Structure formats: C-alpha cells, structure tokens
Amino acid sequence: MAITEICTIIALKQLSPTHFDMILDAPKLSEMAKPGQFVSILCGHSRTLRRPISICDALEGTLRLVFEVRGEGTEYLSKRKVGDTLDVLGTLGCGTFPILDDDRPVLLIGGGIGAPPLLYTAKAQKAAHAVLGFRNEAAIVLKNDFYNACETLMIATDDGSFGAKGTIEAPARLLLSKNKYSAILACGPKPMLKAAQSLAEEFGIPCWLSMEERMGCGIGACLVCACKTKDENGEEKFSHVCKDGPVFPAEYMVW
Amino acid sequence: MNLSVNIAGVELKNPVVTASGTFGFGHEYNEFYDLSELGGIAVKGLTLKPRLGNPPPRIAETPMGILNSVGLQNPGIEKFIEEEIPFLRKFDTKIIANISGSTVEDYIAIAEIAGNSDVDLLELNISCPNVKAGGMAFGTCPKSVEDLVKKVRAVVNRPLIVKLSPNVTDITEIARAAESSGADALSLINTLLGMRIDIKTRRPILKNNMGGMSGRAVFPIAVRMINQVYRAVKLPLIGMGGVATGNDAIEMMLAGASAVAVGTACFTDPMAPVKVRDGIVDYLKANNIDDVNDLVGQVILHD
Structure with a gap:
C-alpha cells in the first residue's frame, strides 16, 4: 500500500560535503514505514522522475531521510528550506529487512549511502552490531546515531583516515568470529553486498541484501528497476527492486 | 455532459485510457484509485511466451521526459488470460490487450489467442523500439505493415488497434497501410528512439544503449503526427505521447484523437489519468460543450 x-x-x-539530513513532518508515512523501505520524492516541476530515498528513521510522526547529492534531483532536495513542502510517495518496497525475534544480535553491514536505512533497521531489532564502510573520514555519516543504536560499532575507511583501513570485510570477519549473530543485513555498493553474502555463507547464517537500481514508477508497474534473481528451483528472472525489494534474501541474488 | 467515446464499436465511458507499458496490469495504481474511473486500460505489452526483458539500467531521465529499454518483460499471453483478465474484469473499464511478436507467425499466434480471450480491444504493437527482433521493424515500412495487419486481421474478430511508431519519415503512409489492411483504429505515438551518455564513464546510461523516449518533451511531436494521421485516414485515433493534464488531452483531441492515453505522467503523479479526466470535464464545463466528441479534429489550421 x-x-x-x-x-x-x-x-x-x-x-x-555531499550528504544531507532531512526531517519531514509525515504523520501518515511515518506510521507505515518498515525497515529497509524507501520513499520517492518529486523534485520540482521540471523533472519527470521522482527520486527514491531510503528511510533512515521514522519517529513520532516524522520521517528522517539522509541522502547523497548525486545529480540534479538530489541537488534540488538539498537546496530546499525548512518550511518548504515536498510531494512524497511511500512507503515503498515489499521486500524489507526482517525484524528478528532472536536473542543473538543481527550484524549490519553498510557502506556509504547504504548506511542510512540500516539505522532504522538497527532500532527495530532486539540487538544489533554494525560495521560501516566509508571512503574517508569526511564521508562518515550517522556515526553517533549508530553508536547509540548498536551494541558494537566498527568503522572502516578506504584510506584509513578513520577506523580500520580498507573494506568492511576484515572488521566484519573479526566480529563474526567473536560473536554469534542471527543474520547479516546489508546495504551498500555491490562489492560490499557480495562480501556480506560470502561472509554469511562462510559463517552459516542467513543474509538479506538491499539492492539499488534506476527506478521509474517506484511501485512495480513500469518494470524498469530490474535485478536478476533466482527462485527456489534455480530459475532466473528479473525481479523489480521497487516492489519485490529493495531487500532480497541473499541466496536469491544472481550477480 | 457526454464523456463517452466510441473506438471501433467499443464504448469507453470517458476518453482517458492508460498507455501500455506504464501501468502493468493495473494492480499497483488500483491502490491509488478505482480502475473503474478509467475509460480503458492498455495492459503491459504481451508476447506468446514469457519474456525476461533487457538487462538494467532500463531507464534514464531526459529533459521533461525519460528513455526506457524494458524490452517487453511480461509473463506471456496465457498467464495474462488466466490471472490478469479475471482481475481486470472486476472493474467497469475496457481491457486493451497490447500484443507483440518477433516474427509474423508469432503475431498471428498471439493475436489468435488474445482475440479469443475476454478482452475488449487488441492493440497490435508494431512499434516497440526495445526488442532485437520484430517490434518496430514491422512498423516502419508500409509493405510489412500491410502484410502483418492483413494476416492478423484474418484471424481476429475483435476490434483491432494498430499502434504506430513515430520513428518514420512519413507516418501517414504507415497509417494508410494499416487502414487499407483492416485496422479498426490507430494509436500513436509509441516512443521515439533516443540515447543518453554518462559523460564520466562515457557509457550509455541504458544497458541497451538506446531506448524509447516518452514524457512531456514528446508532446508536440505527438500532436503533429496525430493531426497528420487524422487528415490522412478515417479511423478513430487514440492519441498518446506526453499527455499529463486535461489541457493536453483537449489539445490532442482537437488535433484529431478520439481518446487519449496517459503513460509516463503516472510516474510523476500516480493520479495523473484521473486528473486528466477531471481536467477534460473542467474544460467542457468552462466552454459549455456538452459532448467531448465535439472536440475531435476541431483544430482550425492556418491557411
């Protein structure tokens, strides 16, 4: 719906330098929000396509959106003022991050602009640990929010300017060998998602991945945001990130 | 006030239909409004066998429009008949089955199956720019249009709409070829072939390199072609290409369309088709026009 x-x-x-944090008064949408879902926002009268933005948090009638300026649409959003209104379509995505009824914590793996939706996901769990990867110290976002929402937080940067140097793989492996987790929930660039998937296989725990693709309608009608998946019988097909996802069980992904 | 229009013997309660490929089979937009509000629904383009479609990215934004290269992803005609017709029949709206093929034999086979199913109109897609075989290749040469439409006509008892490609030198030639071979109505325009390139990676944004352009930017081209075709043939026309408001619909009807299809505008505003219909009503009221059909082709051309 x-x-x-x-x-x-x-x-x-x-x-x-490129990330913005926006809080919207959204009494209806905030009630509907599930972890991993997104909204799609009209960016002025001259743009045909809405821009899909993941839900970073939903609290007391508000939606929090943390987004990166990537092009004209997100630049338009970044230049709005407090008091302006936005036409927001949501909440979108039937494939969401599970809320696990398990005493073991979940391990969240996120990178860059994949980090924001994991915050709402972290808050929905009994307990969460997080490993987040960023390009460098200046690109780190939501550090304090994750610190408060998670029992353990590890950060890696590509250049080593903050936390561990390199990808999330080494710190994630460290946590996985020290603790027992109910699942890995990941959102970020494709190489990171693949790493999350293989770590989950290695440690024998379930894994969910949040995918990204250029979108049209945002609700599953136009079929543009295709991503290749396979079903239980191994048969391959194009699923759609906006409706079937954005979160998929890792074992269904075809890379 | 009369809003109903007649397309090839089928009465649409109002002149607003949805454009094939932008509306799936209606499930998603039915969450926003009752599909019975629409004159008709042109469903996602169907083929004989299920089609996976093209690899992503399948969409790129353009100034006031988009390019798409979905490539006719669909579950196949049989599944449509089993699962989607029963759903669509719950609504008081007409079903337009948009059908495609890779070969003449494909087109005949799917037309026969679709023609015997519980749909109101068939829309023969000879203008899809996103498939390697068939599609637009059939719709850009009068001879092949004649040959295909005749063969399809011979196996189909239902009203047959032929959907025209704008990627031609003279669209009236194609329209005449469709008319003389037995089409009952024409719909136009399908998308215009386009391309966008990411200047950082020097790669086309669409994985298919090229795609079909739609949205408000193509509107004047659609209006021009509809008017040319209106003056060239006697068939009723379903106009499409960038319709986003009631005024757009009025303009297209003045050019010669008996009905209009709303497509890409749904991505900007899910309520677009209903707003287009309401806009038509507002215009008729404001101008004391009793019958929407009185608008069709009433543009007064300069000498």
Missing part, C-alpha cells in the same frame, strides 16, 4: 503525502521540511542540515 502506497500513498502520496505532502510533507513539510522540519529540519535540513548538511552532514558531509
């Missing part, structure tokens, strides 16, 4: 809601911007601040 999706609706459009006209939302007023309550707060907007810059988190890094």
